[in-house]
Amino acid sequence: MNSNVQAKNPGTLSIALGELEGRLNEVLKEVRRLRNQARTLEEENQRLRAFMYSPLEGENGRQQLLRLYQEGFHVCPLHFARVRDGQGCLFCEGFLEKKGAFPYG
Ligand SMILES: [Zn+2]
Known part of the structure; x- marks a missing residue:
């Protein structure tokens, strides 16, 4: 069937292949971009x-949890560290x- 198409319109297949190649290149570019983004986020996450997880000097566990919360992170088990x-x-x-540890409660 494909050879029929090719026989009737000899240019159609090469046009289709060209379009496919273009789309593949776009997808590959997106994959590279996402891979770089993932690496950046991973590094940020590690930092x-x-x-x-490093307590400040003289800080106990409760104070550390409260500080993390006040700095804008979840400390609840459900969303911890988000x-x-x-x-x-x-x-x-x-x-x-x-x-x-909660001072307003
Ligand atoms: Zn929470």
């Missing part, structure tokens, strides 16, 4: 983890209260 995007989290606050 954040190192920062988050960015809160400026939103309060009832799970975090409940968790901190249970740990005796």
